[in-house]
Amino acid sequence: MSNQEALTSYIAAFVSELVHTGIRDVVVSPGSRSTPMAMVMAEHPDLRVHINVDERSAAFFGLGMAKASGQPVAILCTSGTAAANYFPAIVEAHYSRVPLVVLTADRPHELRDVGAPQAIDQIHLYGHHVKWFVEMALPEETEEQQRYVRTVCARAATTALAAPAGPVHLNFPFREPLVPNLEREDLFQVSERENGYVMIDRGIPTLASQQLERIGNHLSNYSRGIIVCGSIEQDGFIEAVTTLANHLKFPIIADPLSQLRSGTHDGTNIIDTYDTFLRNEDAKDALKPDVIIRFGAMPVSKALTIFLKENKQADQWVIDSGSGWRDPSLLSSLMLYCGEKEFCQSILEYVEKKSEDDYLIKWRELNSFTKTCLKKIRDVNQLSEGKLFHMLPDILPEGATVFVGNSMPIRDLDTFFHFNHNSIKIMANRGANGIDGTISTALGASTVLQPLYLIVGDLTFFHDLNGLMAAKLYDLNIKIIVINNNGGGIFSFLPQAGYPKNFEKLFGTPLDLQFEHAIKMYNGSYDLITDWEHFTSSFQQNMENVGLSVMEITTIRDINLKEHRDLWNYVSQEISRLLKGDRA
Amino acid sequence: MSNQEALTSYIAAFVSELVHTGIRDVVVSPGSRSTPMAMVMAEHPDLRVHINVDERSAAFFGLGMAKASGQPVAILCTSGTAAANYFPAIVEAHYSRVPLVVLTADRPHELRDVGAPQAIDQIHLYGHHVKWFVEMALPEETEEQQRYVRTVCARAATTALAAPAGPVHLNFPFREPLVPNLEREDLFQVSERENGYVMIDRGIPTLASQQLERIGNHLSNYSRGIIVCGSIEQDGFIEAVTTLANHLKFPIIADPLSQLRSGTHDGTNIIDTYDTFLRNEDAKDALKPDVIIRFGAMPVSKALTIFLKENKQADQWVIDSGSGWRDPSLLSSLMLYCGEKEFCQSILEYVEKKSEDDYLIKWRELNSFTKTCLKKIRDVNQLSEGKLFHMLPDILPEGATVFVGNSMPIRDLDTFFHFNHNSIKIMANRGANGIDGTISTALGASTVLQPLYLIVGDLTFFHDLNGLMAAKLYDLNIKIIVINNNGGGIFSFLPQAGYPKNFEKLFGTPLDLQFEHAIKMYNGSYDLITDWEHFTSSFQQNMENVGLSVMEITTIRDINLKEHRDLWNYVSQEISRLLKGDRA
DSSP: OHHHHHHHHHHHHHHHHHHHTTOOEEEEOOOSTTHHHHHHHHHOTTOEEEEOSSHHHHHHHHHHHHHHHSSOEEEEEOSTHHHHTTHHHHHHHHHHTOOEEEEEEEOOGGGSSSOOTTOOOOTTTTGGGSSEEEEOOOOOOSHHHHHHHHHHHHHHHHHHHSSSOOEEEEEEEOOSOOOOOTTOTTTTOOSSOTTOSOOOOOOOOOOOHHHHHHHHHHHHTOSSEEEEEOSOOOTTHHHHHHHHHHHHTOOEEEOGGGTOSBSSSOOTTEEOOHHHHTTSHHHHHHTOOSEEEEESSOOSOHHHHHHHHHTTTSEEEEEOTTOOOOOTTOOOSEEEOSOHHHHHHHHGGGSOOOOOOHHHHHHHHHHHHHHHHHGGGGGOOSOOHHHHHHHHHHHSOTTOEEEEOTTHHHHHHHHHOOOBSSOOEEEOOOSSOOSTTHHHHHHHHHTTSSSEEEEEEHHHHHHTGGGHHHHHHHTOOEEEEEEEOSSOGGGGGSGGGGOOTTHIIIIIOOOOOOHHHHHHHTTOEEEEEOSHHHHHHHHHHHHHOOSEEEEEEEOOHHHHHHHHHHHHHHHHHHHHHHHHHHHO | OHHHHHHHHHHHHHHHHHHHTTOOEEEEOOOSTTHHHHHHHHHOTTOEEEEOSSHHHHHHHHHHHHHHHSSOEEEEEOSTHHHHTTHHHHHHHHHHTOOEEEEEEEOOGGGSSSOOTTOOOOTTTTGGGSSEEEEOOOOOOSHHHHHHHHHHHHHHHHHHHSSSOOEEEEEEEOOSOOOOOTTOTTTTOOSSOTTOSOOOOOOOOOOOHHHHHHHHHHHHTOSSEEEEEOSOOOTTHHHHHHHHHHHHTOOEEEOGGGTOSBSSSOOTTEEOOHHHHTTSHHHHHHTOOSEEEEESSOOSOHHHHHHHHHTTTSEEEEEOTTOOOOOTTSOOSEEEOSOHHHHHHHHGGGSOOOOOOHHHHHHHHHHHHHHHHHGGGGGOOSOOHHHHHHHHHHHSOTTOEEEEOTTHHHHHHHHHOOOBSSOOEEEOOOSSOOSTTHHHHHHHHHTTSSSEEEEEEHHHHHHTGGGHHHHHHHTOOEEEEEEEOSSOGGGGGSGGGGOOTTHIIIIIOOOOOOHHHHHHHTTOEEEEEOSHHHHHHHHHHHHHOOSEEEEEEEOOHHHHHHHHHHHHHHHHHHHHHHHHHHHO
16 A cells, blocks of 8 residues: 555656646557556646557657647657657657657566566667656655656756757656555645746857857858758747848748748748759859858758758858757858857847848849749649649648658658748658658647648658547547659659669559548548649638548659659759850 | 679678578668668569568568568668667567567768768667677678678678577668669679588587486476476477476476467377466465476466466476576576477486376366366357457367467467367567567568468557558468457456546547458458357358458457456356365
8 A cells, every 4th residue: 555655646746747847748658557657647637648559659649749839748658669669759859859758667677687578678778869868766655756756857858858859768667556546635736845846947058249259250251151041940030040141141041841931021032942943053153152051950952962062162150059960061160059049139240231242132033033933833734743832832721830741742842832921830750851650740740730731642651550540539630631652752763763673662662552441440531632623622621621631642653753853954944044144 | 883883792792691591581661771782682582572661560570470480580671760660579579589680771970960861870779679789881892891791691690590589780881872783793693602601500508417417306306396388489399398297297387379289299288277277276275386397488377477476485497598587576496598498308317207196187187177167158159359269279270370469369368278289370479568560470470371360459450550561562361350349458457447537548548440441451351240150151261361351359348357257257166166175
């Protein structure tokens, strides 16, 4: 009985503190060893417990919630391979800097490494992919253990959120009996301190005035500067960076995940078709920068990466509040470890406002010219991956979130989704760029952001089909567009496509699946789109739907490849003509 | 060009050596970074390349093949979270001692930890759950690198297979361009040594005669001995252990995974209903042993575990060729690290053959009495989980393999599947006892063992639905019986079932899925079983089927619980009556 009381006090203290840290959502996968934590969590009036049987999907679901809200989410599972199933989402959370508090139940020490059932080595189970690992003490009912468990909890939530945000892992050994005493009246009563045990205030790394002065002086010497924004989520950053760009008269190369391509902010200096025009040698010649100021993760565009690599003479500055090393080309000349928004705001004082020059105008001109050329995609009559993304700003409702799959969708979005004054948020799992867990991440995000559209290829959709279970179980609202090109579309763009012998077997991998069946199983509505008219009407119809709606667009990989190549060639020729005309 | 030649030579040498080690099957998940290895593997005439898009399923599929064949299987995936998806199967392989050669492609060093796409920290990615990890050198075309890559390959396969067998992990950094030169005529030509680069002969740990003499002397002093066999797979073990049991006149407590419950061997001393009669206090009183000789993993039965714990006065010997510590109760008094079969054979000389005594007869009598009582399950009219397993020996075709899910199926099999002279192999994932990856493991096994029956609950079936893709893609033959009690049946047997408030939400977790839709998507045949007559006809019909056949049996968790409890109570009362009759 005393064991049960110790277990109850210990866990109730942990769960109380979890709520005090601001965590409101926990994703729980059913299991035996995790019983005490799950039962106490379900008792707390301020926690939403989301059940998800498949732990792989569960962890991605938690990731999606945390990614959409910017707040840590807790995930809980039992011991054994259950915990191993969390691994892909934890890796993604680590590299995409999403705060997750991972709670795994474990066997107590005497049952470890002795062949006990469902006992695996969970110490540092996720290796270097979590920011902090704690092997928790066994429950004891002393005041000190109450302080201990509350302190660890507060630290865990703060550590998950501190830049760079990421997952933390607490491993809880529990002994039988596993059922806590939920009859206690004072279950969540905070005995010592009413408002949580310990608060943690985090500061933001800030450059000193001498540093800013030095940097400002540097900046004054450059005449051909560009700002590059990859995936970044920080309140106030968009205003700060557009103000800085206007002050310096630098173009902003805006990755779709920079959130700079949609919104009410000033779009004058936003460059959004670089993935196309930076394939052209004449354009690249005309746009050589002398300084590159980068914020956020590396952008998606390979053309941009090559452009940056080719301009190794340029200074490259990377501003990263997470103190990472976001420079796969190894060309950075200055790493600035400080708040991104804060940098944009504070550097203004140290460099004079400039006036528009030819360099900026050239970027804008090429961007607007390319945008006009790319409109040609609208003339495509058959169902087309590119056209779909080009249409998005026109058809999406205000306030929509678009979650895109990796491989082709994020690239097509990059090419075809251009600046607009709507309020459209773009999301993707770009930490490790996997095709796994996409449905679950989007569903997790859909609990925070509505309406939410997920656009994925068939392999990505297949990989996380189990994720749809959450949509059914909780009647979640999500609108999914599956681009079914029956296999791995991206491989057609890679060199192995030149070797047909085993190409379809190893890379094309057609699955020949009729997803309609799966959608039915998960109570979704389903439309196999036949043409653009059908798409438009189905899209309109689905806006009114609640629950899971799936539209499937069938395309052909070879035609898609040709469509892209033809369009890029056409645009490239037009650009060369334009630039030669300039020179003539 | 020279880079391509270096890449080609290096990988071709690796793949040649892989074939020389005896590996014939590789499971490949499509990806870009793994291109050179995948393309070369597909060229080798003696390798079967199995494509599996979902890496979690792919790894379990490989596990199933290796488990069924006893031979190492290689699995290959690209960099990033793809590799993290292997983790659950690797953990299972580690604890169930299944040889797997895990090959992951990686970014080269200059693209690591610098924000490059799909680059994660893959060094020691699976922690302590692999036996050996090698960060491979970058491809070079020197003779030394050829020797290096061949040597590592040979070591990897042997290490995976050496007791205790398990997974090994080789991480291959590859630079672009990733396409090898498959035009080379001498692609797999072994330049230096025709029959593989290096052979490795492994010895079996063998006790010296002094050790055996000491043990034999001990053994002579015991009059109440039992042999306990858990999961074990060793050629010749069954004959050796039954001979030993007959020599010592010890009963053999035979877990279903000992493979001792079916076969042409002598069943006289096989005890197979202990999970039921060891719940009875009178029986346990009558059967107290003074020595326990254990082979293989800990058996499934909780009643047996409790019995062993209660008999802490008994000597407990554990024979383990894998030099592990298979003793969750911490009651072993002697660990014997030597070949199991070899121990059974060699100890015979050191102890005299005994004659039957009351102790053995009591075990046999209780076993046969319990077996008769348990036949009552046949009288159940409604669809019943217990009855299904009781029928198996009668209805399964000769040579069948039954793969059972964790949670309830393995336990029901333990209770209701009794000794028979058919040839029926039993398999389960009992390393970490997860519900994940079961379909894929069974499908992998089905490529080696036919006919194969998989019996799983609905949660286990749901967890690895993606696994069915392999059945569709390769027209694999598998007959699946899904016991659908709409949720986690095992939790009804656990203490939390006494707390109804959040029970269904946290533990019952009804999914309300109509699996028929999913089966259709994977081109399977499907029968929703309505009664036993329907079951029998459907079962007969499915014997003739090729491909994927699914029979779904719907049961109700509460009724199932009551059925089990009532039967155990009935048997227990009958046993007490029998034993009191004995004493009277």
